Amino acid sequence: MHSFAPDTVELDRRSFVDGNFLENKGAPIEVHRPSDGKIAAVFHEADEGVVDHAVTAAKEALKRSGWATAAPRQRAAVMRRWAALVEKHSLAMAQLESVCSSRPIAETLERDVPVAIELLRFYGECADKTSGEVFETPRDVWSLTLHEPYGVVAAISPWNVPLLLATAKFAPALAAGNAVVLKPSELTPFSALRMAALAVEAGLPHGLFNVLVGTGQHTGSALVRHPGVSYVTFTGSTRTGAAVMTDAAHHGMKPVSLELGGKSPQLVFADAPDLGRVAEMVASSITRNSGQICFCGSRLVVQRDVAQNLLERIVDRVKTARPGPTWSEATTLPPLISMPQAERAQRIVDQARAAGGELVCGGQRFMDGKAVFFEPTVITNVQPGSEVLRDEVFGPVLTVQTFDNYEEGLALAAHPLYGLSAGIHTSDIDKALAAAQSVEAGVVWVNAYGRSDDIVSPFGGFKQSGFGKDFGVAAFEKYRRARNVWIRLGQPRAAAEAAHAEIAK
C-alpha cells in the first residue's frame, strides 16, 4: 500500500541558507538511486563562500533572534510546531528519505520519520527542563554553573540512516539554544533539506538552521575549519572522524563529539532464554539496512553447545530476507549504497574464504538491473585478526566464533579497536550483569539487540567508536557549556568571616 513510484518524488538540489534555498556554484555531484542506479539529481556543492555565508547567517540569526536568550519555553513551542508539520508531511518525508538511500519505505514510514518527529518533541521539552547547579559554599558566597549554548554548531552526518541520525544532532543542538549548519552526506541530503524548509514554516527564525549540500572533502572540511563554528558534532566512519577531529584541533581547538564505526559482538551463552528469539535478533541485525548500520551485530560469539542449533535457525531466517528497491513495501533486504561498497564487501568475504573461512550461506553480491545487493552471508572458521573480524563490512555479513567458557567468550567478544555496542544473551542474571560491565562497549543490550525507538537512553561508543552521546538528555547537555559564576555577597560577610575564624581555631 505504501510502495511508490520513485520518479514522482521531487528532490531539491540546492543548499538551504538563511531561510532560503540557494544555488551553489561548486563542483557538480551526481546522486544515484541505489535501487535502480539512475541519476536522481545533479547538484553543485557548497564552496567555501557558501559555507561562510551559512555560518555568518547562523551567527547573525543568534544575535538577531534572541533564540538563546529568550524564555526556553519559546524554543519548545517552535520545536513542537515543527514536529507537527513533519508529522503532517510524514508520507512525503518517508518517500524522500527512501528514494535515494538504502532505507526501505516500510522502515522510513514506521520508524525513521516517527522517531525524527519524537526527537524534535523530546529535545523541545529539554529546553526548560534541564538546569545548572548551585554548589555548597560558605554562606556569603554563591557558586553557580550556568549552562549556555556554544553558538554555531557544525553537524556532519552519514548516508546510512540519513534523517534519523541528522535529526539526532540538530534537534538537541537547536533546542539547547545554538544555531546549526548541517552537512548531510552528499549521497542523501534530501530529507534534511525538507526538514530545514519545514523548520522555517514552523517559525524557526531564518538562519538558525542551515543545510549545505556537498562532499566531506570540500564542504564538510571547510565547515569544520570555519572560525565562526564553536562546536563540531560528527557521525560517520572512524577514519573521517579522525580527520574531523584534527581539523577541529587545528582551527580553533573546537570541542567535538564523534559517533563512529563499530564491529559489535553478539555474545550468546548456552543458557540463552530462547534460541529462536536470539536467531531472530541476530538475523535482523545483519539484514536490516543490509548490514549498513553502525551497531550491526556482525560478530556472533556463541557457546559451542548451542552453536549448531542457533546457526541453523539464523540461516533459516536470513534466507527469508526479500531483496528489492527501497520504494517497494515488500523489501526487507535493500541494495548496498554503491558498487564500490559492494566490491569492498566481496573482497573481504573472498579473503576470509581464501584464508580458510567456511561459508554457511551467501557470500556473493548480485545485481538486479543496476542495483547491487549482497546475499546474507554467514561465515565460520574465520582467522583471528582477519579483516572480516576486524573491520566494518557494512554489508549483511556475519562471522561465527565459538567458545567453551565465560572467560573465553568475553575474550572473543572484545575488539581491539571498536567499542560501540554489544549484545549478551543469557538467562543467568549474574552472568548477564558481569558481562555487561566487562565488555568494552558504550551500549550493551541484554537479551535484546539494536536501538529501540526509545529516545531516553544515550547512545555512543568507546575507544575508536568515538565519544559523546547522541540521544537521551546527554545529547542536549553536550550542546551547552558550563560557566561557573562565583558571587561574593556584601552584607553578611563580616558575620561569616567571624564564624570562619571560630571554626579555624
Ligand code: NAD
Ligand atoms: P563517512 O565518514 O564517509 O562520511 C560521513 C560524513 O562525513 C559525510 O557527510 C561526509 O561527506 C563527511 N565527510 C567526509 N570527509 C570529511 C572531512 N574530511 N571533513 C568533514 N566531513 C567529511 O561515513 P559514511 O560512509 O557516510 O557512513 C558510514 C559510517 O558511519 C560507518 O563507519 C558507520 O559505522 C558510521 N556510523 C556511525 C554511527 C554511530 O552512531 N556510531 C551511526 C551511523 C553511521
